[in-house]
Amino acid sequence: MVEEPNAEGGARSLMEIDWNVLSKQWSDSNFRIGTVMKFIKKPGELFTSYRTIKPSFTIIKQGQGVLLLDTHTYGLQPGTIVHSCSDMWLKAWNTGDEFFECYRVLYETSLMGNPHMQETYKHYQVTIGDSPQIYTILEQMCEFSSQGDIQSELQVKTLFYHFLNETRISSKKLQVNEHRVMIEETMTYIHLHIQEPHSLFSLASRYEISPKYFAELFYKVAGVSPINYIIRYRINIAEKMLLSTNASIREIGKSVGYSDPYQFSKIFKKYKGVAPSDLKSGHGIVGKRM
The missing domain is CATH 2.60.120.280 (Regulatory protein AraC)
Structure with missing residues (x-):
């Protein structure tokens, strides 16, 4: 370094x-x-x-x-x-x-x-x-x-x-090793704080580095941008909850960081190819994997 x-x-x-x-x-x-x-x-x-x-x-x-x-x-x-x-x-x-x-x-x-x-x-x-x-x-x-x-x-x-x-x-x-530890720690932080709002700036500021440089490092380690990683993780968790719990779509969306059910449904359909309501009712088939 x-x-x-x-x-x-x-x-x-x-x-x-x-x-x-x-x-x-x-x-x-x-x-x-x-x-x-x-x-x-x-x-x-x-x-x-x-x-x-x-x-x-x-x-x-x-x-x-x-x-x-x-x-x-x-x-x-x-x-x-x-x-x-x-x-x-x-x-x-x-x-x-x-x-x-x-x-x-x-x-x-x-x-x-x-x-x-x-x-x-x-x-x-x-x-x-x-x-x-x-x-x-x-x-x-x-x-x-x-x-x-x-x-x-x-x-x-x-x-x-x-x-x-x-x-x-x-x-x-040494940089590669240090960066991998930093990004893996960030992933764990995201998993533990899934309901909280995250931004590129807030994640980068935890390590006192620029958002642009943090995004570059994250992509090198994870293969996706930080924001895409957050969305994919949230939607994957939501999918599991839709298929395995009786919680409402509003409750599930809120539990993974989306307080607006319309926004949650829109993002879920974009990434999974099916609306959460259809998936929950058993009429949908998940056509996308992340």
Whole structure:
């Protein structure tokens, strides 16, 4: 997942970062990898404080910490990467009760002066989860970076491409898992609150994301839009009640979220191909499956 700080200094989802756009920008840019370093610090030890000259990636392998970029705060823990810009005040320290271990990759790129290609020049946080292959790549980058010859510089640049690709893959895998959990939780919420009015905005606001993005995620997991899912679930429950209970059509419609019996009958017939009154009286045949 990719995140940026919110106004309170915490982190929120940054949906406008597009991995396809970001990958293309890196492939089209001229860049040079600077120093690649590994830090190991004791509990509570301030391990860096300076004004940034170059953009960089900070990749956390072990421990807990905090990183400040001007007034923006990022929590540091294993499986997170923070990208920082140049000309920012950077301050970071270990906040846990164990040793803190991280890598830092400094670089220069031709994209820094291009206003149309600024994805690489934002400060943000990426969550990658457990990705041991990324740490292996970083160890190799540290080794080649310390040698200082042209061949080693080329090796570091090649490894950097691998680092970006593994970061993209790990982040997207984690996103898919997180999105599936979120959508499945939403489905359960809908089932438990079938009588309540639901809207795309109300469902998306439970996770503090935009309705458009929520609808995209829901469709990827469920195969239908959130509103269609709600309607189908309600109508399927109503069908079972019509066939198995003595409740009136008005009562059944109200129990699944439709206080207006006319609206309920209209929607039921649209989705099932038969009016609820005909189905209940035994004259209808359900011709549609959802």
